[in-house]
Amino acid sequence: MKINPTNQTHLSPYQKQMQQQQPAKQPNAQSDKVEISNRAKAMQDNGIQKARDEHVQQVKQQVQDGEYNVDLNQTASKMVSFFRP
Incomplete structure (x- = not known):
């Protein structure tokens, strides 16, 4: 008596036909795009960057003069609170 294996590798004719009919899917060539309106750009530039730059310059000057104290x-305490869960 001959026993055929249960895991046959051939496909049914229906599955073969479906594979031939379905073309290979091509990746979508579109990319994401973000546009910021002029009003939003104006809201971003509300002086925060200027104030930050001024503070950085003050700290740099204090470090150069030797007046900056840590x-x-x-x-x-900040390091301990950062590394403790």
């Missing part, structure tokens, strides 16, 4: 206790 609070070691505050730095250590």
Whole structure:
């Protein structure tokens, strides 16, 4: 008595026909695009960047002059709170 394997690798004629009819899907060539209106751009530039730049320049000047002091206790507590879960 001959026993045929149960995991036959050939496909049914219906499955073969369906595979031939379905063309290979091509990836969508569209890309995402974001547009920011002039009003939104104006809202972004409300002086925050200028104030930030001024603060950075002040800190740089203090460091160069040797007047910038670091609070070691505050730095250590921030580091501990950052690394503790």
